[in-house]
Amino acid sequence: MKVIVLGAGVVGTATAYFLARRGFEVEVIERQPGAALETSFGNGGVIHASEVEPWSQPGMPIKILKWLGKENAPLLVRYGALPKMWRWGLKFIANCTAENFRRNTLANLRLALHSLDVLQQIRAQTGIEYDLRTQGVLKIYTDPQSLKAGIAxxxxxxxxGLTFAEADVAECVRRVPALKATESTLAGGIYFPRDEVGDCHKFTTGLAQRCAELGVTFHYGTTVQGLERGGGGVTSVVTSRGALRADKFVVALGSFTPLVLRRLGISVPxxxxxxxxITVPAQAWPERPPIPVIDDGRIFGLVPLGERMRVSGSAEVAGYDTTPSPARCQAIVNNVISVFPDFARCVDPATAKYWAGVRPVTPSGTPILGRSPLANLFIAAGHGHLGWTMGCGSGEVVAAMVAGDPPAIDVAGFALDDH
Incomplete structure (x- = not known):
């Protein structure tokens, strides 16, 4: 049986890997010249079950309104985007109740923990090298009340299933000596020992190579133009290089998934x-943090990736534009320097790499995994800021669904109808 996967990001490539291991004939269509060259390319780098809370949470709509027009806002909605997203926005607001937030967070945690296990299995099976670190993640707080809420x-x-340990200020500095410069501002932190770090692009590229060894065919530089229906399902995918037929199809196109499926009359939120x-060489800062540091108040992540440091911490609703905003990039860098003054040594305009990608966000903050209204068409998209965290587990789960087997975890909350 032949399956075509649309998209060679981490989710699509992991799906192809598990389909191939199940004995399917698999082809992957990707518009870029290689795997993981869009949203999977330059993400934050942390596989963290500790950050599974959706953005749709109590109080968030008011915060977003207060942040409108502020370039340094953690989540900035551009005024021009508002008319196009009102339906999605209403669903987002509906998910900001305490009950929905709790349910969606637990669903994300379930998938994230499973995905971490699956990632470790793939690592053992393939030996892929991707700047892995397994020393956990430290989340720091400057506000005692926020720390108390985080611990709760x-x-x-x-x-x-989440594993954590409370960390007082002394423990934070012990784990990350570079915090000594600003320890007087800290209230404490939380250490998450199971969280990992790795370069998603390196991992996905390596996994694509393993897929090819298993017989998977990748059609790079090939744009999906549409899907053709017939007999109650999809018969073929129309591409820039012609039509390709298969028995089943998986759409793993991230933020572009709705654009393809709307042509079939399928609405995907x-x-x-x-x-x-921002990714910079790290050699100029020998005393850099040995583990990732997530700052709760300033909302940034500082992550060691091999001989590089990567900083993330911005969310901007501006359609499909992927141009890094200089103002927002500088705001993130300034936030990091306010905690780690020596980070300034690494930020050289000649070597710093500024990147932007669009996260595929659902109103609930949970991904869409499973069958579409068409029997042989499946969806694996909508992972938001957790694509790297959930990618491997999502691929394993969707491959099981395509095969008609029960998934390894409870998938309640991930169906298209749940969104």
């Missing part, structure tokens, strides 16, 4: 949210 959330999630990262 971690304790709640620990009942469903995914909206693009731009994120930026």
């Amino acid at each position: 959330t971690a304790k709640f999630l620990s009942g469903s 995914i909206y693009p949210v731009k994120g930026v990262t």
